[in-house]
Amino acid sequence: MTDDIEIKDKAAWDAAEKVADYEHGWSSDIETDFAPKGLNEDTVRFISAKKNEPEWMLEWRLKAFAMWKTMEAPDWAKLNVPPIDYQDAYYYAAPKAKPKLNSLDEVDPEILRVYEKLGIPIAEQKLLAGVEGGEDGGLPQRRVAVDAVFDSVSVATTFRAELERAGVIFRSISEAIKEYPDLVRKYLGKIVPMHDNYFATLNCAVFSDGTFVYIPEGVRCPMELSTYFRINAENTGQFERTLIVADKGSYVSYLEGCTAPMRDENQLHAAVVELVALDDAEIKYSTVQNWYPGDAEGKGGIYNFVTKRALCQGRNSKVSWTQVETGSAVTWKYPSCVLNGENSVGEFYSVAVTNNHQQADTGTKMIHNGKGSRSTIVSKGISAGHSNNTYRGLVRVAPNAEGVRNFTQCDSLLLGSLSGAHTVPYIEVRNPSAQIEHEATTSKISDDQMFYAMARGLNAEEAVALIVNGFAKEVLQQLPMEFAVEAQKLLGISLEGSVG
Amino acid sequence: MLQINNLHANVGDKPILKGLTLSLNAGEIHAIMGPNGAGKSTLGYVLSGRPGYEVTEGSVTFNGQDLLALEPHERAAAGLFLGFQYPVEIPGVSNVQFLREALNAQRKYRGEAPLTGGEFLKVAREQAGALGMDMEMLKRPVNVGFSGGEKKRNEMVQMGIIDPALAILDETDSGLDIDALRTVGDGINRIMRKPDKAVLLITHYQRLLDYVKPDFVHVLDGGRITRTGGADLALELERDGYKELAA
Numbered sequence: 046m047t048d049d050i051e052i053k054d055k056a057a058w059d060a061a062e063k064v065a066d067y068e069h070g071w072s073s074d075i076e077t078d079f080a081p082k083g084l085n086e087d088t089v090r091f092i093s094a095k096k097n098e099p100e101w102m103l104e105w106r107l108k109a110f111a112m113w114k115t116m117e118a119p120d121w122a123k124l125n126v127p128p129i130d131y132q133d134a135y136y137y138a139a140p141k142a143k144p145k146l147n148s149l150d151e152v153d154p155e156i157l158r159v160y161e162k163l164g165i166p167i168a169e170q171k172l173l174a175g176v177e178g179g180e181d182g183g184l185p186q187r188r189v190a191v192d193a194v195f196d197s198v199s200v201a202t203t204f205r206a207e208l209e210r211a212g213v214i215f216r217s218i219s220e221a222i223k224e225y226p227d228l229v230r231k232y233l234g235k236i237v238p239m240h241d242n243y244f245a246t247l248n249c250a251v252f253s254d255g256t257f258v259y260i261p262e263g264v265r266c267p268m269e270l271s272t273y274f275r276i277n278a279e280n281t282g283q284f285e286r287t288l289i290v291a292d293k294g295s296y297v298s299y300l301e302g303c304t305a306p307m308r309d310e311n312q313l314h315a316a317v318v319e320l321v322a323l324d325d326a327e328i329k330y331s332t333v334q335n336w337y338p339g340d341a342e343g344k345g346g347i348y349n350f351v352t353k354r355a356l357c358q359g360r361n362s363k364v365s366w367t368q369v370e371t372g373s374a375v376t377w378k379y380p381s382c383v384l385n386g387e388n389s390v391g392e393f394y395s396v397a398v399t400n401n402h403q404q405a406d407t408g409t410k411m412i413h414n415g416k417g418s419r420s421t422i423v424s425k426g427i428s429a430g431h432s433n434n435t436y437r438g439l440v441r442v443a444p445n446a447e448g449v450r451n452f453t454q455c456d457s458l459l460l461g462s463l464s465g466a467h468t469v470p471y472i473e474v475r476n477p478s479a480q481i482e483h484e485a486t487t488s489k490i491s492d493d494q495m496f497y498a499m500a501r502g503l504n505a506e507e508a509v510a511l512i513v514n515g516f517a518k519e520v521l522q523q524l525p526m527e528f529a530v531e532a533q534k535l536l537g538i539s540l541e542g543s544v545g
Numbered sequence: 546m547l548q549i550n551n552l553h554a555n556v557g558d559k560p561i562l563k564g565l566t567l568s569l570n571a572g573e574i575h576a577i578m579g580p581n582g583a584g585k586s587t588l589g590y591v592l593s594g595r596p597g598y599e600v601t602e603g604s605v606t607f608n609g610q611d612l613l614a615l616e617p618h619e620r621a622a623a624g625l626f627l628g629f630q631y632p633v634e635i636p637g638v639s640n641v642q643f644l645r646e647a648l649n650a651q652r653k654y655r656g657e658a659p660l661t662g663g664e665f666l667k668v669a670r671e672q673a674g675a676l677g678m679d680m681e682m683l684k685r686p687v688n689v690g691f692s693g694g695e696k697k698r699n700e701m702v703q704m705g706i707i708d709p710a711l712a713i714l715d716e717t718d719s720g721l722d723i724d725a726l727r728t729v730g731d732g733i734n735r736i737m738r739k740p741d742k743a744v745l746l747i748t749h750y751q752r753l754l755d756y757v758k759p760d761f762v763h764v765l766d767g768g769r770i771t772r773t774g775g776a777d778l779a780l781e782l783e784r785d786g787y788k789e790l791a792a
């Protein structure tokens with residue numbers, strides 16, 4: 046049994062470690078089942094049919110597609126993105142595996158090898174028992190249940206049985222649509238409405254897979270939940286959809302990790318994540334985003350246009366976003382909190398690293414509608430090479446939201462002289478009782494710090510990694526412990542080659 | 546152990562070291578004294594490879610190696626330690642993390658196995674204890690919010706953990722209170738007074754030399770060694786000053 050714990054723990058470690066490492070630049074030779082290239086109504090029908098979706102879901106998708114055709118891509122971000130040819134991509138790619146997976150034996154062995162390379166726990170024989178619901182008592186201390194999404198399809202979800210015993214629903218969204226239609230319909234598109242923005246609308250039309258989580262009233266989820274997203278097939282967009290509902294008094298910590306292989310052409314990723322926290326519920330949502338950033342000359346890489354929003358609906362509800370963004374050629378992402386509940390709390394902790402020709406425009410919105418709602422924003426931007434890193438944040442206080450408080454801290458760290466850091470805070474306060482604080486700093490790694498670290502034995506890259514980790518510490522310490530360690534390594538790796 | 550021969554070095558375009566020659570053998574402690582701006586710290590930086598300090602002439606060998614050909618971290622791994630006159634703050638990085646990474650980087654460079662967390666903490670605890678530093682301080686970010694004296698004491702804890710072959714200590718005694726001066730002096734003797742080690746002690750005052758008896762005292766003035774003597778020279782300088790000496 047101790048052996049078992051050991052392996053499970055290690056698996057979680059390895060998974061995060063592997064995500065941190067772009068030796069990952071392989072792609073696998075799995076036979077893939079594609080939707081025809083291009084985007085039209087038939088593509089949408091194809092995806093829905095492939096997933097055996099109910100009629101209401103298809104109608105929803107078609108409505109979104111019709112809406113999307115009338116919309117235009119936003120251009121307000123400080124990003125330089127060449128026009129995207131939406132007809133020149135695949136919108137659905139499924140590994141040619143069994144349609145429904147009851148055990149990992151049914152998974153294409155090549156996929157298992159992919160996950161082995163990724164170090165994802167599902168490849169562990171001991172974990173297979175978990176999928177089958179065969180694990181016995183004596184719960185190991187730290188485990189992570191994983192839903193793995195490969196291109197457009199959720200390949201496997203672990204620990205399902207144990208979670209079910211606790212009443213927790215942890216499913217791919219495709220399964221949830223069929224198994225829990227009422228629950229899904231109640232919340233899907235309610236936090237991020239269909240018309241919200243260009244990329245969110247596109248996601249509504251063509252979302253492939255993703256994760257659904259429901260934590261029932263009063264339940265503290267017995268383990269970390271995690272989803273691994275991986276884009277593998279060439280020219281494929283990935284449009285995942287995540288919905289997490291935390292019922293009254295419940296708690297869940299959820300971690301999302303992402304990788305993609307190196308490819309010359311850019312690939313599109315447009316996810317939507319919706320979170321709902323009811324009275325006294327808490328959701329901790331952590332992301333370690335390490336999509337392929339493109340090469341040193343700026344060729345290739347993922348375009349990451351993501352809409353993430355949390356609705357703190359209940360009184361005393363709390364949502365905490367923590368993100369470590371190191372990958373992608375372009376990141377456009379503003380995980381936000383709509384704080385409707387009285388005394389609800391929103392938090393945003395972010396580290397965004399850009400190197401070479403990467404561009405990131407990221408931040409948050411804290412929308413204070415509830416009385417006494419509070420928010421904290423800590424953003425750490427690190428720019429190296431020729432990259433550009435922008436923090437964009439909005440703090441809005443509604444007229445009848447009394448006693449709102451916000452604290453915002455935006456720190457930028459520049460490496461070299463060719464990179465850019467920008468801070469764009471918007472503050473809209475319509476209630477005079479609000480207390481809003483904003484602090485911003487921009488600094489460079491000092492020669493003194495570099496030399497001090499090197500005189501103690503660190504080489505230039507190790508010294509930079511150490512100093513950058515110190516700079517980002519307030520954010521990193523918000524991550525679940527295992528991932529904090531791996532995220533530290535990831536920061537160092539992302540900045541490789543940034544010092545001369 | 547260390548042979549400095551006719552060393553010339555510029556900071557920016559300004560020549561600071563102008564033909565400095567000095568030899569240290571294993572087992573010896575040398576004190577360097579000299580007026581403000583003479584180039585003492587510059588010597589420490591040049592020997593540890595600080596960018597911006599350009600050697601224009603001369604040579605330095607350290608245990609037979611061409612020291613000047615090595616990067617700063619390689620010099621550290623080769624056994625050179627610089628105790629900073631002004632220790633640097635690194636926010637967000639604990640002393641424990643900093644030193645463990647530094648020590649293991651050195652060990653890796655030398656082809657030695659890294660110390661585990663437990664092994665490292667044992668060494669750190671011993672050294673902190675011997676120098677009267679609370680372990681809680683070692684958990685704080687590197688030098689952040691440390692008083693002047695605490696920073697200097699921290700340099701000595703670092704030296705104890707790293708256990709170098711050659712230590713250049715740049716005014717480690719400045720800013721220490723009377724008790725701390727004794728603790729640090731004892732620490733230098735304990736860690737460095739060994740047959741296979743050597744120390745270059747940069748100081749302005751005799752008082753540290755009461756605890757750490759130098760084998761040689763040198764006067765550095767105008768970028769070169771102008772006088773060398775035994776421990777008595779320091780007393781003489783304290784009494785007469787540098788002006789008298791130059792006259």
Ligand SMILES: Nc1ncnc2c1ncn2[C@@H]1O[C@H](COP(=O)(O)OP(=O)(O)OP(=O)(O)O)[C@@H](O)[C@H]1O
Pocket residue numbers: 556557559561579580581582583584585586587588630
């Ligand atoms: N970056 C620099 N540019 C120009 N001159 C410099 C620079 N750094 C140091 N110097 C000069 O080099 C000279 C030697 O400085 P150094 O710090 O080595 O003196 P020191 O002997 O250690 O003095 P102290 O006893 O005050 O510590 C000084 O005149 C100083 O002003």
Ligand SMILES: [Mg+2]
Pocket residue numbers: 585586587630715
């Ligand atoms: Mg000096």
